[in-house]
Amino acid sequence: MPGPTAGATGDTSTAPTTTTTGSAAAPGRTTIAVLGGLVALGPLTTDLYLPGLPAIADDLAAEPAAVQLTLTFSMFGVAAGQLLFGPLSDRLGRRPPLLAGLVVYTLASVVCVLAPTLPVLIAARFVQGAAGAAGLVIGRAVARDRFEGVAMLRFLASISLISGLAPILAPVVGAQLLRVTSWRGTFGALTALGLLLSLVAFAALRETLPPGNRHRGGLTTTLRTMGGLLRDLPFLGLVLTSTFAFGTLFGYISGSSVVLQHVYHVSPQTYSLLFGLNSLAIVAVTQLNGRVLARRFTAGALMLAGLGTAVAAGVALVLVTAVWDAGLLGVCPSLFVMMGSLGVVLPNSAAQALSLVPPQTAGSASALIGTGTFLCGALVAPLSSLGGSPSAVLLAVVVLVCALLATASYLALCRPWRPAAPGPEAARAV
Numbered sequence: 001m002p003g004p005t006a007g008a009t010g011d012t013s014t015a016p017t018t019t020t021t022g023s024a025a026a027p028g029r030t031t032i033a034v035l036g037g038l039v040a041l042g043p044l045t046t047d048l049y050l051p052g053l054p055a056i057a058d059d060l061a062a063e064p065a066a067v068q069l070t071l072t073f074s075m076f077g078v079a080a081g082q083l084l085f086g087p088l089s090d091r092l093g094r095r096p097p098l099l100a101g102l103v104v105y106t107l108a109s110v111v112c113v114l115a116p117t118l119p120v121l122i123a124a125r126f127v128q129g130a131a132g133a134a135g136l137v138i139g140r141a142v143a144r145d146r147f148e149g150v151a152m153l154r155f156l157a158s159i160s161l162i163s164g165l166a167p168i169l170a171p172v173v174g175a176q177l178l179r180v181t182s183w184r185g186t187f188g189a190l191t192a193l194g195l196l197l198s199l200v201a202f203a204a205l206r207e208t209l210p211p212g213n214r215h216r217g218g219l220t221t222t223l224r225t226m227g228g229l230l231r232d233l234p235f236l237g238l239v240l241t242s243t244f245a246f247g248t249l250f251g252y253i254s255g256s257s258v259v260l261q262h263v264y265h266v267s268p269q270t271y272s273l274l275f276g277l278n279s280l281a282i283v284a285v286t287q288l289n290g291r292v293l294a295r296r297f298t299a300g301a302l303m304l305a306g307l308g309t310a311v312a313a314g315v316a317l318v319l320v321t322a323v324w325d326a327g328l329l330g331v332c333p334s335l336f337v338m339m340g341s342l343g344v345v346l347p348n349s350a351a352q353a354l355s356l357v358p359p360q361t362a363g364s365a366s367a368l369i370g371t372g373t374f375l376c377g378a379l380v381a382p383l384s385s386l387g388g389s390p391s392a393v394l395l396a397v398v399v400l401v402c403a404l405l406a407t408a409s410y411l412a413l414c415r416p417w418r419p420a421a422p423g424p425e426a427a428r429a430v
Contacts, residue, residue, distance in 0.1 A: 032155070034204050035142060036162030037197055038098070038135025041105070042078055045132045045190060046071065047170035052183030059183065062118040070118075070125045072378060077129025079374040082137040084130065086367025087222040089138050090215050090360055094145070095207045101134025102201060106194035112187040128190075135197070137366045144354040144362035145208035150294050153351045157290025213360045225364050229357065235365070237413025238353035241303075243372035244406035245345045248310065250377035251398040252278070252335065259392050264328050274332060278339040285343025293344070299352055300416035306344030307407040313338035314400030321392040331392065338399060345406065376402075 049056075050071070057067045081101070088097040108128035115121035143155045177186050215221060230236050260266050260274060293302055313334050320330025350369055357365040383398050410416070 030204065032158045032162075034200060035135075035139040036159040038201065039139045039159050040162050040166035041132045041193070041197060042129075042136045043166035044170050044193065045105075045128060046074055046078075047166070048174040048177075048190060049183060049186045050171050051175040051178055052186055055178070055183045056118075056121070060115075060118045060121070066118060069122050073122050073126040074129035075374050075378040077126040077131075078133045078136070079371045079378070081130030081133030082367040082370040082374070084367075085134040086137040086141065086363040086365075086370075087225070089141055089209070089363035090225070091222075093207050093209050093211070093214060094138050094142055094363075095201075095205055098134050098138045098205065099198065099202060101131045101138075102194060102198040105131035105134075106191055106198060109187055109191035109194050113184050113191060132194075133370070137363065137370050140350065140354060140366035140369065141362040142208050143351075144357070144366070145359050148355065150290075152354065153294045153347060154290040156347045156351050157286050209359060209362075213358075215360050222364065225361055226368060229361065229365055229368060232356065233413045234415075235353055235356050237409050238349045238356070239369055239372055240409035240413065241307075241406045242346060242349040242353065242369055243376045244402045244409060245307075245310070245342055245349065246373035247376040247380040247402035248314075248338065248399045248406065249282075249342055249346075251380045251383065251395065251402055252339065254381035255383075255395040255398065256335070259395050260328075260331075263392050264331070266328070274335075278335055281336050281340040282343040285340045286347055287343075289344050289347060294348075299348055300414075302344055303348050303352075303410060303414075304416060306341045306348065307403070307410060309341035310338055310345060310403040311400070311407055313341060314396070314403045317396040318393070318400055321396045338403075349410075 053067050053070075054064070056062070056070070057064050060067075085097045085101055105128055108124050108131055111124040112121060112128060115124055139159060140156070143152050143159075147155050174186050177189060181188070215225065230239075256275065256278075257271060260271050266274070289302065297305075317331065317334040317338065320326035320334060324330065353369055354362060354365060380398060380402065383394070
């Protein structure tokens with residue numbers, strides 16, 4: 001019988017007393033705040049120390065290119081960590097792997113603070129990224145445990161607001177920290193954040209996957225589960241759609257700084273303003289999608305609209321850089337529309353993919369979604385600098401190709417024109 005129950009973070013809301021299936025109830029604010037902070041830990045880990053990269057190179061007597069490996073290995077760590085913590089959360093429950101990941105994250109951050117050499121720092125960054133991935137992957141799994149349909153999409157949109165602001169604010173905060181401390185101090189701030197989140201999660205987070213819903217077995221079972229998920233063509237299509245859409249985002253993030261400042265000669269302050277506006281576009285559309293659009297349109301229609309807009313913006317970006325040379329007046333609106341379209345594609349693809357799996361495999365499904373996106377981001381990041389000099393045309397081509405691959409994946413594997421099969425709304429999301 002439905003009744004008030006303690007949710008994922010102890011907040012009381014009207015939901016079924018059993019947690020074997022998702023609820024359509026709106027997510028509580030405590031749940032959003034705690035899990036939003038955990039999901040934001042990944043972007044903060046990646047971006048907070050970036051203003052200190054030159055100082056790291058000087059202090060550790062390393063080449064700037066070698067110092068960049070601290071970023072690359074951190075991203076590979078995030079990808080690998082999701083493959084570890086996602087399946088573990090399906091087997092052991094959500095709470096124990098999350099708390100373990102936060103403890104390891106805090107310890108790895110301490111090693112970063114004390115790192116005497118660059119190889120030690122790179123290794124610690126890998127562990128830090130892998131451990132920090134626990135919050136990212138388990139946060140999505142909790143969404144599948146607790147919610148379904150529009151409620152799940154609203155939850156993902158809400159935590160996306162927090163995680164979307166994190167990469168915008170992190171470099172600014174990091175630069176301010178460098179005014180009062182060294183680059184080691186930025187890792188000290190991450191250590192304090194890891195400790196704080198560990199304490200908050202321990203005190204506030206409640207288990208959302210009951211023992212009866214957990215799968216049994218070891219590595220073989222995990223691999224078999226992931227193999228089964230990847231053989232499900234609609235799920236695979238949504239994973240690939242999310243992966244390539246994230247590639248579009250990371251192509252922009254990695255290439256826009258050098259292109260806008262070196263090709264179009266904008267000042268760092270102007271670049272920060274433009275970056276903030278584009279980030280606001282994706283955050284605002286994500287909220288609009290979860291709170292308004294998802295209630296008025298089908299998930300398939302929203303995905304097609306978002307992907308179509310992304311491709312159109314990519315084509316426009318190629319035209320204004322390679323054909324018409326329209327300058328900033330052509331580039332900036334195209335990038336703004338591109339980022340806004342991802343505010344529809346990214347949360348919808350994740351919500352639909354999770355809707356297709358039962359709660360006992362939500363951790364593994366979340367791991368596959370997250371691993372693909374971060375691996376694609378790590379591979380796409382250097383593409384906009386191929387040839388040794390920044391190129392607006394190359395940036396445009398990279399984001400367009402990723403948008404086309406995302407669209408092709410969705411059309412070919414999800415086939416949204418198919419009649420909806422009978423069953424729960426969540427299963428008909430595609």
